[in-house]
Amino acid sequence: MLEVNNVRKSYKKPDMFTAKRQLILNGVSFSVGDGECLGIIGESGSGKSTLGRLILGSERPDSGDVLFDGRNVQIARNRRGVMSAVFQDYTASINPRKTVYQAICEPLDVFGKYSDEKTVATLLSQVGLDGSYLEKYPHELSGGETQRVCIARAISTNPRFLLLDEAISSLDVSVQVQILDLLKDLRETHEMSYLFITHDIQAAAYICDRLIIFKNGTIVEETPVDAIGSVREEYSRKLLNSVITF
Numbered sequence: 001m002l003e004v005n006n007v008r009k010s011y012k013k014p015d016m017f018t019a020k021r022q023l024i025l026n027g028v029s030f031s032v033g034d035g036e037c038l039g040i041i042g043e044s045g046s047g048k049s050t051l052g053r054l055i056l057g058s059e060r061p062d063s064g065d066v067l068f069d070g071r072n073v074q075i076a077r078n079r080r081g082v083m084s085a086v087f088q089d090y091t092a093s094i095n096p097r098k099t100v101y102q103a104i105c106e107p108l109d110v111f112g113k114y115s116d117e118k119t120v121a122t123l124l125s126q127v128g129l130d131g132s133y134l135e136k137y138p139h140e141l142s143g144g145e146t147q148r149v150c151i152a153r154a155i156s157t158n159p160r161f162l163l164l165d166e167a168i169s170s171l172d173v174s175v176q177v178q179i180l181d182l183l184k185d186l187r188e189t190h191e192m193s194y195l196f197i198t199h200d201i202q203a204a205a206y207i208c209d210r211l212i213i214f215k216n217g218t219i220v221e222e223t224p225v226d227a228i229g230s231v232r233e234e235y236s237r238k239l240l241n242s243v244i245t246f
Helices: 048-055 100-110 117-126 143-155 173-190 201-207 225-230 234-240
Strands: 002-012 021-032 037-042 063-068 083-087 161-165 193-198 210-215 218-224
Touching: 002 048, 021 048, 021 063, 021 218, 037 048, 037 201, 048 161, 048 193, 083 143, 100 117, 100 143, 117 143, 143 173, 173 193, 173 201, 193 201, 201 225, 210 225, 210 234, 218 225, 218 234
Parallel strands: 037 193, 037 210, 083 161, 161 193
Antiparallel strands: 002 021, 002 063, 210 218
8 A cells, every 4th residue: 555665855954054964764665555554663853753744745755755556645636535644733733713523624625525514423423522522622622532533534534544643642641542442443444554653662562563663764673563572673672672561
């Protein structure tokens, strides 16, 4: 489904007196299969979120390409309606002046899909919220409720691929587990593939089928979750040492 082929990405350093660029991603290649949840695990500053932006087509790689069903995601029509995302900062993901109903209708309206209160209420029920939330505003919701609304909006167009970029890291631990369980159920119900970008190894081990260990813009190692105790690289062993079962 998703192929990332030898991607490199750099940015100009903020120093106005130099033309040097900082390399963020260096020859990254991997794939995500139909129905798979792949975890990208790495410390802050390792290039994970940059990778996410390239996959969503919001930035261009310096070289290499990202393909969805063999088509380049840089061309908007190749990703429109089949890819979606949920981000870390749920407070910035929803317009504070719009109700939950209006927020979830946004992508449906963009794609010309029919939306009414019944349609949106059905989406809310899939993320564990009832129809009473339709007319609420973001400031009236808890963090967990707001992220559920973001997830409902993300799945509203029936995407085949969902990118989750630190999607639970801003939530309380008890709420994190609830959202992870919700995501597992939705993945099965909607037959979606996930790319789960995080620094939280425990969460990744809970939801993912396979993990990629990321460091300084390169892939250190790949491992199935059920073989997580057999990683070979020293960095991987150190990073995964904190994994526990929920």
